[in-house]
Amino acid sequence: MLVIHREICGYCGACVSVCPEGALELIDAYLEVDDNCISCGICTRACPLGALEVKDEE
Amino acid sequence: MRSEYDLLVIGGGPGGAIAAKTAAEKGLNVCLIEKRPAIGAPVRCAEGIGRELLEEFIEPDERWISSEIDGAKIIAPNGTALVLEPQMAGNEVGYILDRKVFDRELVWQAAEAGSDVMVKTRAISPLMKNGKVGGAHLEFCGIQRDVRAEVVIAADGVESKFARWCGIDTTIPYRELATCAQYLLTNIDIEPRTTIFYLGNRIAPEGYVWVFPKGERSANVGIGISPADCGPGQRPRDLLDAFVKSNLPTGRPIECVVGGVPVCEPLKSTVSDGLMIVGDAARVSDPLTGGGIYNAMFTGKLAAEVASECISRGDCSQKALEKYDSGWRDSRMGKALARNYRIKEFFIKLSDEKLNLLVESAAKINLKEFSTLTLIKELIVRNPSLLLELKSLRDSIR
Numbered sequence: 001m002l003v004i005h006r007e008i009c010g011y012c013g014a015c016v017s018v019c020p021e022g023a024l025e026l027i028d029a030y031l032e033v034d035d036n037c038i039s040c041g042i043c044t045r046a047c048p049l050g051a052l053e054v055k056d057e058e
Numbered sequence: 059m060r061s062e063y064d065l066l067v068i069g070g071g072p073g074g075a076i077a078a079k080t081a082a083e084k085g086l087n088v089c090l091i092e093k094r095p096a097i098g099a100p101v102r103c104a105e106g107i108g109r110e111l112l113e114e115f116i117e118p119d120e121r122w123i124s125s126e127i128d129g130a131k132i133i134a135p136n137g138t139a140l141v142l143e144p145q146m147a148g149n150e151v152g153y154i155l156d157r158k159v160f161d162r163e164l165v166w167q168a169a170e171a172g173s174d175v176m177v178k179t180r181a182i183s184p185l186m187k188n189g190k191v192g193g194a195h196l197e198f199c200g201i202q203r204d205v206r207a208e209v210v211i212a213a214d215g216v217e218s219k220f221a222r223w224c225g226i227d228t229t230i231p232y233r234e235l236a237t238c239a240q241y242l243l244t245n246i247d248i249e250p251r252t253t254i255f256y257l258g259n260r261i262a263p264e265g266y267v268w269v270f271p272k273g274e275r276s277a278n279v280g281i282g283i284s285p286a287d288c289g290p291g292q293r294p295r296d297l298l299d300a301f302v303k304s305n306l307p308t309g310r311p312i313e314c315v316v317g318g319v320p321v322c323e324p325l326k327s328t329v330s331d332g333l334m335i336v337g338d339a340a341r342v343s344d345p346l347t348g349g350g351i352y353n354a355m356f357t358g359k360l361a362a363e364v365a366s367e368c369i370s371r372g373d374c375s376q377k378a379l380e381k382y383d384s385g386w387r388d389s390r391m392g393k394a395l396a397r398n399y400r401i402k403e404f405f406i407k408l409s410d411e412k413l414n415l416l417v418e419s420a421a422k423i424n425l426k427e428f429s430t431l432t433l434i435k436e437l438i439v440r441n442p443s444l445l446l447e448l449k450s451l452r453d454s455i456r
């Protein structure tokens with residue numbers, strides 16, 4: 001599951017541009033992730049601050 | 059705001075603003091929407107632009123120029139400096155803007171020309187009419203409404219969601235997004251009229267660190283790297299902090315900027331029925347430098363001109379709008395994009411040793427008339443160990 005660390009996120013939209021599923025959207029300063037996310041982790045590499053993390057589902 | 063326009067422009071950056079201004083001047087009914095509450099903020103840019111490129115669109119004005127630049131330096135991993143004097147620096151001669159004010163000026167000019175402008179207004183989906191884009195569904199402070207338009211220009215920047223919603227795949231191959239962090243640093247000793255670029259796989263893998271002066275003792279100091287080289291402790295911000303600590307330890311940040319720049323090839327097609335894509339959304343930023351302000355303005359203007367022709371002829375099909383797509387590809391800008399993409403592909407594969415060699419030998423070359431090809435030719439003569447790489451680079455950009 002994709003976890004967004006909002007205290008780190010700089011809402012720049014870099015992650016949005018590399019998401020192969022179009023699952024991310026920036027709504028002003030708030031990054032939204034929808035059901036299309038496949039937890040591929042590509043966005044976690046593109047984030048300049050490290051605000052995104054894929055965590056195993058318990 | 060009306061419910062029907064000739065042209066709807068999505069995004070209030072330089073691409074959208076110039077598109078709206080151009081179209082309004084041509085007499086179209088135009089509406090520009092921007093989802094952020096303020097034009098120009100937060101800044102996602104190092105703010106550098108070449109003098110001639112800027113002047114193609116707007117008369118320089120001290121209200122939004124932070125610094126004038128007349129030289130550049132490229133620093134190799136081993137510290138060797140290649141100094142580009144004004145007559146050689148070409149596009150590096152120019153300005154560091156204050157984009158918070160610059161972007162506002164451009165949108166203000168669009169409004170002056172007669173365009174409607176809406177902020178805090180987001181496009182949330184396209185309006186489709188017989189398989190053709192015919193406007194957009196918008197949201198303003200929780201209120202949704204439809205706006206129809208003959209043509210929609212997607213100038214929505216690196217995120218580029220609108221074209222994606224219209225069925226065009228705008229995903230950037232992840233290693234071809236430059237992921238960036240930047241501080242506006244104050245209290246530093248700099249050369250206020252010189253930009254500096256630091257290269258090296260340790261400093262900035264597949265990218266570079268920049269120092270762009272903003273006045274006498276402050277500068278945009280930033281880094282852009284490939285996500286392929288990122289990981290915990292090795293992200294743009296970490297590398298930037300390390301650079302500042304060892305190179306500009308007295309610096310105090312008064313602004314932290316993050317963002318992504320496309321350094322991939324442009325979209326395969328930047329038009330479809332009723333839709334045109336400009337600027338970062340079309341992936342037309344320069345893949346070598348990451349510069350995209352000019353390219354956004356250039357494509358924005360051309361798109362508006364073609365839209366105006368097509369609207370007056372009553373044909374806004376993909377075929378008719380294609381004149382825009384081929385127009386920018388055949389332009390000087392389009393050709394530079396193709397060439398610089400190949401040069402970037404060459405550079406990102408070089409080891410630090412090879413980068414050192416190239417910068418050292420380029421520093422010794424006295425180029426009277428600068429061109430990329432003459433430089434490469436000289437480098438080939440001086441670097442037999444790089445013969446193969448340089449020759450294939452030369453052949454790929456000829």
Ligand SMILES: Cc1cc2nc3c(=O)[nH]c(=O)nc-3n(C[C@H](O)[C@H](O)[C@H](O)COP(=O)(O)OP(=O)(O)OC[C@H]3O[C@@H](n4cnc5c(N)ncnc54)[C@H](O)[C@@H]3O)c2cc1C
Binds near residue numbers: 218219336349352
């Ligand atoms: C760190 C960094 C440094 C850079 N340095 C330079 C430099 O020195 N020189 C240079 O030339 N370029 C530089 N660039 C690139 C430059 O900033 C961009 O190329 C340029 O801003 C592109 O202009 P644009 O109009 O296409 O998009 P943008 O300026 O990104 O504008 C797009 C706008 O669309 C809005 N938007 C997005 N989606 C929607 C929606 N659904 N509805 C309504 N509005 C929407 C966004 O909020 C945004 O305001 C840099 C970029 C970064 C990240």
